[in-house]
Amino acid sequence: MSQEDQAASAGGLNGARHLEEESRGLLRKILLGQAYRQIMAANIRGHGLKFLSTSEGRWSLVADLAKILKSVSRAQEIYTAQGGGDLRQDAAVKMERIPYPASRLELAAFLATSDLAESIAMEGYSDSACVPLATLARENLVHERTATKRGQELFQAFAADPAQQAHAQQMFSRWLVIALLALGRPGTRGDERAVALGLRSRTCAQAAGLFLEQLDPFISACHLELPDLESLGVVLSP
Known part of the structure; x- marks a missing residue:
């Protein structure tokens, strides 16, 4: 083999290694966002x-909780295989700024927005080049969360009262922003490369757009308005 051929071969190998390292790094970021x-x-x-005052309502929420924790454990296995550490610990830093609902209605607003955002995110991973991630995403999409449906109905009934509209809008806007931010920041190099490498099928901007499109029927049913997202710190396009 000539020196030129050897150099070309080495360059190709180094390029492949770099691509693999890039994919692994991006995959860890994806798993961290999912966690x-x-x-x-x-x-x-x-x-x-x-x-929740009824056993049925609590069991419904507990069933959802168990499924979520199982999914996080599965994600930890993939994270470890890609060179990651403790997924829960790595995600804990971002958890400090997340508020907690102060009422059942605020819990309902959270469920209505966050579960849709999670579904949109999982759809984007369902055909991922990372087979374990794709499998996990499809398993998450199969699970129907009954507590979320009940929460949506409760919130819709509350928002139907004109006297409660301002309060309903305030709760909705708060959790809408949190759900959108959890879908990732549009326009970053990592966002574009994750799609280019086949790790997910949508950019963050595309996911956010689809989320708002699918949330629109709920917004209309509750007589709500989409707030000025930019003023609330949400960037929808690069």
């Missing part, structure tokens, strides 16, 4: 149990 959303959902569900 952030799911641990937040688990913590708030645990906190929200005190707002």
